[in-house]
Amino acid sequence: MNKAIPLSAETKTLVLSVEGMTCAACAARIERVLTKEKSVKDVVVNFPLKKAILEVNPEDNNSDEYIQRIRSIGYSAQEEIAEEKKSNIRKFLTPFLSLIFTLCINPLIGADQGLVALGIGSLIIFVFGRKFHVSALKNIKKLNFNMDTLISIGSLSSFAIGILPNNGELMYLETGGFIISFILLGKTIEDISIKSSVSVSDSIIESIPKDVNVYENQITVRKPLNQIEIGDVIIVKKGEIIPLDGVIIRGSSEVDESVISGESEPLTKKEGDEIVSGSINLGDDIEVEVVKKEGETTLNHIEKLILKAQTSKPEVQDLVDKITNIFVPSILILSFANMIFKLFVLENDFSETISSTIAILVVACPCALGLATPIVLFRTASVSNRNGFIFKNFDYLQRFKNLDTIVFDKTGTLTSGIFKIESISDSKGKIVDDEVLRVLASVEQKSNHPIAKSILLESEIKNLSLFPVDNFIETPGIGVSGVVENKKVSVFRSKDDLKGDLELIIDNEEFKVKIVEDKTVNKDIIKDLSKDYEIEILSGDKTEKVQEIGNDLNIKNVLGNQSPEDKLKYIQEKQMDKTVGFIGDGINDSPALKQANVSLSFSQSTQIAQSVSDIIIFKGGLEILNKIFNISKNSNKRIIQNLFFAFIYNIIMIPIAVSGSIVPSMAALAMALSSLSVVLNSSRKL
Numbered sequence: 106m107n108k109a110i111p112l113s114a115e116t117k118t119l120v121l122s123v124e125g126m127t128c129a130a131c132a133a134r135i136e137r138v139l140t141k142e143k144s145v146k147d148v149v150v151n152f153p154l155k156k157a158i159l160e161v162n163p164e165d166n167n168s169d170e171y172i173q174r175i176r177s178i179g180y181s182a183q184e185e186i187a188e189e190k191k192s193n194i195r196k197f198l199t200p201f202l203s204l205i206f207t208l209c210i211n212p213l214i215g216a217d218q219g220l221v222a223l224g225i226g227s228l229i230i231f232v233f234g235r236k237f238h239v240s241a242l243k244n245i246k247k248l249n250f251n252m253d254t255l256i257s258i259g260s261l262s263s264f265a266i267g268i269l270p271n272n273g274e275l276m277y278l279e280t281g282g283f284i285i286s287f288i289l290l291g292k293t294i295e296d297i298s299i300k301s302s303v304s305v306s307d308s309i310i311e312s313i314p315k316d317v318n319v320y321e322n323q324i325t326v327r328k329p330l331n332q333i334e335i336g337d338v339i340i341v342k343k344g345e346i347i348p349l350d351g352v353i354i355r356g357s358s359e360v361d362e363s364v365i366s367g368e369s370e371p372l373t374k375k376e377g378d379e380i381v382s383g384s385i386n387l388g389d390d391i392e393v394e395v396v397k398k399e400g401e402t403t404l405n406h407i408e409k410l411i412l413k414a415q416t417s418k419p420e421v422q423d424l425v426d427k428i429t430n431i432f433v434p435s436i437l438i439l440s441f442a443n444m445i446f447k448l449f450v451l452e453n454d455f456s457e458t459i460s461s462t463i464a465i466l467v468v469a470c471p472c473a474l475g476l477a478t479p480i481v482l483f484r485t486a487s488v489s490n491r492n493g494f495i496f497k498n499f500d501y502l503q504r505f506k507n508l509d510t511i512v513f514d515k516t517g518t519l520t521s522g523i524f525k526i527e528s529i530s531d532s533k534g535k536i537v538d539d540e541v542l543r544v545l546a547s548v549e550q551k552s553n554h555p556i557a558k559s560i561l562l563e564s565e566i567k568n569l570s571l572f573p574v575d576n577f578i579e580t581p582g583i584g585v586s587g588v589v590e591n592k593k594v595s596v597f598r599s600k601d602d603l604k605g606d607l608e609l610i611i612d613n614e615e616f617k618v619k620i621v622e623d624k625t626v627n628k629d630i631i632k633d634l635s636k637d638y639e640i641e642i643l644s645g646d647k648t649e650k651v652q653e654i655g656n657d658l659n660i661k662n663v664l665g666n667q668s669p670e671d672k673l674k675y676i677q678e679k680q681m682d683k684t685v686g687f688i689g690d691g692i693n694d695s696p697a698l699k700q701a702n703v704s705l706s707f708s709q710s711t712q713i714a715q716s717v718s719d720i721i722i723f724k725g726g727l728e729i730l731n732k733i734f735n736i737s738k739n740s741n742k743r744i745i746q747n748l749f750f751a752f753i754y755n756i757i758m759i760p761i762a763v764s765g766s767i768v769p770s771m772a773a774l775a776m777a778l779s780s781l782s783v784v785l786n787s788s789r790k791l
Contacts, residue, residue: 119168121157123150125180125344133523134562138174145171157182200289203233207282226267226278230260234285258433260285262466287480313382314348317341330399337395344553347384350402351393352377358388359554359581371554373582383692387553388581436469436759443763457765464762468775469755477747480787485740488791492732493724499740501719504703506737508638508686510679511730512701515644515651517690517710519658520622524559527619529609539567541616545609547572548587548594552579556607556620624654626727631658634730639683643672645693672697688727690714705730739791747783754779 126132132150135157139148144167147160159171168184175182206225213222231238234257241257263281316327318340325340330348333339338354341347347360357375362384371387374380380393382402444462447453482499489495489502496502516522529537529545546564549557550571564571574594577587584597584607592612599606599617607618634640641662644651648665655663667675673696679685680702687694687701690710698704699717706718707726715721722729758775761767767775 119159119161119165119171119184121159121168121172121175121182121184123155123157123175123180123182126150126155131180131558134178134558134565135175135180137562137565138178139171142171142174199233200286203229203282203289204286207279207286210279210282222278223268226264226282229282229285230264230278233289234260237285258437258466265466314346317348333395333398335395335398339393339395340390341386341393342390343386343388345386347380347382347386347393349393349395349399350379350381350397351395352379353391354394356389356391357581358386358391361385361387361555370556388579432469436466439759439763440465447765453765461762461765464765464767465759468758468762468767477751477783478744480784481740481743481747484743484787484791485736488736489733492736493729494720494722494733496720498719501703502733502737503741504684505686505720505733506741507684508703510639510641510683511634511686511688512641512643512676512679512697513660514687514689514691514694515642515646515654516622517707518688519624519626519642519654521625522555523562523623524556524620525623526560526563527621529616529618532615537616539569541609541611542567543569543571544589544592544594544611545596545618547589548574548577548585548596550574551577551587552585554579557585559620622650622654624657626658628658630726630728631660634727635659637734638686643667643675643687643697645669645672669693669696673700676700736791743787743789743791746786750782750786751779 123135126135135150136148139145139150139157139159144161144165145159146162148157150157157171157175161167172182172184206229210222210226213219213225238257238261260281264278267278267281314330316329317333318325319328319333319337320326320340321328333349339349339351343358353374353376355376357373359371360374360380361371362381374391379396382397440462443465444458447458447461448455478499485499485502486495513519526542529541531537542560542564546560546569549560551574552558572589574587574589577585579585582598584595586593586595588594593610595610596618597608599608606620609616609618631640639662640660641664642651642655642660643664645667646665651663651665655661664671664675669692672694676685676687676697677700680700684702686703686705687697688705689695689698690706692713694706695713695717698706698714703720704718705720705722706714707722710718710721720733754775758767
């Protein structure tokens with residue numbers, strides 16, 4: 106049910122914060138209900154982020170109606186005010202002002218307002234472009250040369266040409282202005298083409314409650330989390346996130362540990378069992394003795410693993426930086442040598458020598474080189490968005506074409522985490538009608554278990570109305586029972602736990618409910634990917650379940666029962682002779698996601714998984730991978746072409762400039778033509 110969110114002014118985005126969801130089936134139910142509203146153009150319900158994002162008509166102000174619809178099926182919601190659009194406008198303000206001022210320079214010169222034009226040019230180059238010059242200066246001090254060095258040299262050279270006595274014309278201030286404006290615009294587009302990621306640390310902290318329930322003087326009170334010490338006893342109520350690692354000392358419950366372990370089904374926890382922070386208590390209230398205080402929990406440990414992966418030195422270095430490290434100092438040396446030789450050896454005229462020296466700098470101006478990557482980036486980001494994915498850095502996209510191994514997590518990646526009813530049969534093996542499903546869904550409607558939510562989703566898809574249930578009893582780890590239409594109904598796990606099927610008894614009649622986990626990918630997609638990549642599965646789920654999915658998808662290399670540390674170590678070992686891509690969706694996947702050469706997650710993945718992933722698929726599924734590969738390959742070719750156009754003029758014109766056969770104005774024209782060729786080439790279809 107994951108739908109694309111159209112980025113169009115023809116609709117209005119409404120963001121609702123939703124509480125009460127405990128699994129992917131909950132999100133699917135809410136999506137289904139909201140989709141029925143005629144005024145809703147598109148809707149995505151993100152379970153990990155607890156948000157419903159609706160695209161509605163611009164004039165639609167019926168947020169209360171949507172909130173009520175969500176409440177009518179047992180969840181709570183409220184409107185959230187988004188401020189990101191306003192901040193994006195502020196980001197665009199400086200580059201747009203720079204571009205507008207640049208366009209004003211030549212008209213002002215034509216109107217004999219040279220001083221005003223000079224002032225505007227100085228503002229653009231020295232104020233708007235200040236960060237480039239400062240960065241270039243710092244790098245030059247260390248004998249390093251990067252893109253900022255090129256931008257600074259290009260704009261300052263153009264400024265020098267414009268004010269050069271007896272030679273320059275102020276119109277060449279426009280060239281320097283365009284260098285600064287285009288680069289600022291490109292960097293801004295790069296920054297906001299991807300939804301800003303929260304930091305790893307923040308995303309972990311925000312998933313944990315800020316205070317907890319404790320007993321004081323025989324009453325329950327709320328106490329700040331940072332005041333809880335090892336040995337203290339906290340109370341975790343139904344539906345709450347477990348804030349700290351601990352041991353249950355009273356009560357029993359089902360706990361959803363999928364965000365940590367990758368296990369798709371809740372685990373039954375009783376007195377004496379350990380529980381970890383970040384898990385969700387789905388059952389009765391429990392009392393927990395804290396064994397790790399804030400800052401030392403399992404989530405904190407995962408955070409450290411992520412940070413360790415973040416500090417690993419990347420293998421891929423930017424092609425343009427390699428070129429500029431040689432090209433820029435070479436041009437500086439050449440121009441200086443040209444000036445010394447002509448002044449002191451040939452004893453040429455000073456004005457002619459300076460003109461030749463400036464011509465060399467201008468013809469080698471890095472404007473086109475500076476535009477070669479940003480313009481392709483802008484183009485690629487637009488095409489990527491239309492094709493259903495975003496990348497956080499162009500380098501990550503470029504790495505994708507070099508992968509030879511793709512490792513998948515299972516739950517939330519190859520499977521949706523939603524359980525489907527494959528069949529309901531009676532004691533003789535005969536498939537029964539939907540009336541039995543109606544009774545089953547009726548007794549499950551008060552349960553918080555993901556399978557129960559999935560059964561309710563099945564009934565809603567078939568438009569089955571539910572009966573009220575009386576005398577409802579839920580036994581964690583076993584099943585539920587109740588009275589539906591004066592019939593005693595019981596549902597419990599199959600004796601064969603590996604199958605995950607259910608046994609249903611209505612009065613004295615027995616039924617078998619075959620449950621399967623919904624796959625998000627079919628065999629053809631994996632078969633297609635296997636032609637180009639080595640495919641593997643690495644999951645925290647039970648080995649038997651992982652093997653079952655592997656067999657179904659014809660994937661030979663599968664590993665289950667993998668902890669976050671195991672996944673990280675496996676990826677590191679694999680990288681010794683392979684280039685590895687990892688696709689996952691949970692906090693338990695985050696260290697591996699960060700360690701991989703390229704990592705991918707989905708828009709419905711957990712917030713922390715999205716924050717550490719390089720590429721996020723927000724429309725469609727794994728079939729997008731081939732599109733990502735093609736766009737990665739084509740954009741790389743386009744950059745190489747742009748670099749060729751950026752240098753061809755230099756290769757031809759530098760010898761002419763050295764000979765003194767070209768004046769700075771013609772050198773600037775050659776530079777402008779190289780920039781134009783880059784822009785036109787970048788505009789072609791990828």
